[in-house]
Amino acid sequence: MPTINKRISEEIRAQARKLLEEGEVAAVLGYGAGSLPMTVKPLVVRRPEDCSKLIWSAFCVLNLANYLPAALKSVEPPRGPRDPKHEGPLPKVAILATGCWSRNIVVQIQEHQVARGRVVVMGVGSRGMVSRRKVEALFPGLEILAVEEGDHELVVRGADFAETINRWSVVRDNCQSCTHPDPVLVDLRIGEPVSERKNPNPFKQVEEIEQQSGDERWAWFTREFSTCIRCYACRNACPLCYCPTCFVDDAKPQWVGKSLDAVDTGLFHVLRAYHCAGRCTDCGTCETVCPMGINMRLLTKKLNKDVLNLYNIEAGMEPDSPLPLTTYTMDDPEKFIITELTPVPRAVKEGK
Amino acid sequence: MSETNNWEPKIIAFLCNWCSYAGADLAGVSRFQYPPNIRIVKVPCSGRVSENMIMSALKSGADGILVSGCHPGDCHYISGNYFAKRRFALLSNLLDFIGIEPGRVSFSWVSASEGEQFAEVVHSVTERVKALGPASRLVKQLDAVQAA
Numbered sequence: 001m002p003t004i005n006k007r008i009s010e011e012i013r014a015q016a017r018k019l020l021e022e023g024e025v026a027a028v029l030g031y032g033a034g035s036l037p038m039t040v041k042p043l044v045v046r047r048p049e050d051c052s053k054l055i056w057s058a059f060c061v062l063n064l065a066n067y068l069p070a071a072l073k074s075v076e077p078p079r080g081p082r083d084p085k086h087e088g089p090l091p092k093v094a095i096l097a098t099g100c101w102s103r104n105i106v107v108q109i110q111e112h113q114v115a116r117g118r119v120v121v122m123g124v125g126s127r128g129m130v131s132r133r134k135v136e137a138l139f140p141g142l143e144i145l146a147v148e149e150g151d152h153e154l155v156v157r158g159a160d161f162a163e164t165i166n167r168w169s170v171v172r173d174n175c176q177s178c179t180h181p182d183p184v185l186v187d188l189r190i191g192e193p194v195s196e197r198k199n200p201n202p203f204k205q206v207e208e209i210e211q212q213s214g215d216e217r218w219a220w221f222t223r224e225f226s227t228c229i230r231c232y233a234c235r236n237a238c239p240l241c242y243c244p245t246c247f248v249d250d251a252k253p254q255w256v257g258k259s260l261d262a263v264d265t266g267l268f269h270v271l272r273a274y275h276c277a278g279r280c281t282d283c284g285t286c287e288t289v290c291p292m293g294i295n296m297r298l299l300t301k302k303l304n305k306d307v308l309n310l311y312n313i314e315a316g317m318e319p320d321s322p323l324p325l326t327t328y329t330m331d332d333p334e335k336f337i338i339t340e341l342t343p344v345p346r347a348v349k350e351g352k
Numbered sequence: 353m354s355e356t357n358n359w360e361p362k363i364i365a366f367l368c369n370w371c372s373y374a375g376a377d378l379a380g381v382s383r384f385q386y387p388p389n390i391r392i393v394k395v396p397c398s399g400r401v402s403e404n405m406i407m408s409a410l411k412s413g414a415d416g417i418l419v420s421g422c423h424p425g426d427c428h429y430i431s432g433n434y435f436a437k438r439r440f441a442l443l444s445n446l447l448d449f450i451g452i453e454p455g456r457v458s459f460s461w462v463s464a465s466e467g468e469q470f471a472e473v474v475h476s477v478t479e480r481v482k483a484l485g486p487a488s489r490l491v492k493q494l495d496a497v498q499a500a
């Protein structure tokens with residue numbers, strides 16, 4: 001019996017071929033095999049005969065929604081002054097989506113980056129994606145040459161070793177704490193739906209930090225981000241970061257310096273995370289792509305927790321409701337606003 | 353920067369033109385004294401104040417930051433302060449999360465007729481910042497940059 005992911009791969013290829021052959025979509029956004037073990041690469045397939053290159057595995061860690069706006073643009077007919085006027089609807093793009101990615105697509109629709117009518121969401125229930133870093137950490141100093149995937153275990157092979165490890169133990173932190181692994185937006189179902197995960201405390205990692213003192217939290221923050229090389233991979237891989245000019249590139253005013261100064265790096269991370277407030281789906285891509293292994297996802301996770309507690313909203317769950325920061329209610333909590341004032345001495349009050 | 357007895361904090365106050373700024377004006381006209389530590393930046397609405405502006409003030413060495421707008425329901429642009437309230441709630445929690453001392457960045461509502469309240473807010477904010485001492489977290493120190 002082929003593994004679940006092998007069966008899903010077959011189904012993806014068959015459905016993608018059908019969509020392309022019938023002319024339903026102009027392109028399919030999926031994954032192809034990567035050149036190193038435990039990697040995949042995003043792949044845009046435009047011809048039915050290329051569909052055999054599509055794969056599905058436990059290492060599909062890049063959020064495909066990040067490429068969706070560009071993929072949609074790339075299939076539009078040219079619109080120069082001499083080009084013939086385009087008649088009828090614009091071509092569609094099909095995209096693979098798990099729970100979090102589908103929520104990112106919902107956010108892109110809410111933010112008018114993607115037209116709902118132009119996307120065909122091929123929904124795949126996620127069983128959690130594996131962290132390459134966690135696997136490598138189990139084999140310090142050894143080179144991993146291949147990893148074979150079973151449904152519940154991974155066989156890791158090197159030049160002179162082969163070891164079987166438990167799959168769930170190396171699943172990414174964000175997938176382990178995920179409660180909505182099944183896509184919220186599905187046009188075409190691939191494989192079996194997966195049920196909502198009962199997670200007693202999805203914000204455990206955040207709460208561990210919250211329980212520390214202010215000085216300890218500051219020490220954690222400074223330590224966590226001290227190795228950042230400002231490559232901006234975390235920003236570039238995130239489907240929320242589509243600004244034509246990011247605040248880090250603004251020159252007048254320059255919000256953050258471009259040096260590796262710890263303050264500039266800290267500011268970059270605070271502001272980047274803050275820009276994702278109410279929009280982040282905890283897809284974990286930012287954390288996965290960081291070459292330095294920095295857990296910047298904890299900042300967005302903290303914001304997700306507050307947005308849920310204060311406004312009862314989880315990003316991308318309801319296509320028809322506005323994003324949390326583009327709306328308000330009259331009785332939003334305002335505990336942080338100064339109300340209790342220190343008494344002012346009379347003499348000062350009377351201006352003496 | 354060493355803390356000396358005569359250290360006085362610098363506090364950047366982003367005040368909404370239609371209420372808190374007028375409140376500051378009224379405090380002056382009515383001769384309510386308040387500490388001279390604040391440096392006022394007039395903004396069209398509390399909704400105009402972005403996280404970038406707040407963090408930039410902190411980075412540039414402000415010991416405290418105050419953002420003050422119209423009372424909920426009184427915003428000149430109807431709802432600017434409601435949006436601002438959501439944004440600031442999340443920002444102040446995030447700053448607390450990374451270990452920025454609570455009290456560095458404060459928010460208040462002061463209307464144009466509340467000169468006395470304005471003076472009290474400034475007193476309160478200045479006291480809190482004085483108790484915290486000079487800001488050092490997320491403050492860019494030029495000598496550190498030059499040494500690096």
Ligand code: SF4
Binds near residue numbers: 241243245247272
């Ligand atoms: S970090 Fe902020 S400004 Fe930069 S691309 Fe992302 S959302 Fe836009």
Ligand code: SF4
Binds near residue numbers: 239281286
């Ligand atoms: S901030 Fe990170 S976890 Fe959140 S949506 Fe972007 S890439 Fe995903």
Ligand code: SF4
Binds near residue numbers: 233234291292
């Ligand atoms: S991906 Fe990592 S090293 Fe690169 S800017 Fe983001 S946190 Fe820094």
Ligand code: FES
Binds near residue numbers: 370
């Ligand atoms: S005009 Fe004062 S807060 Fe909007």
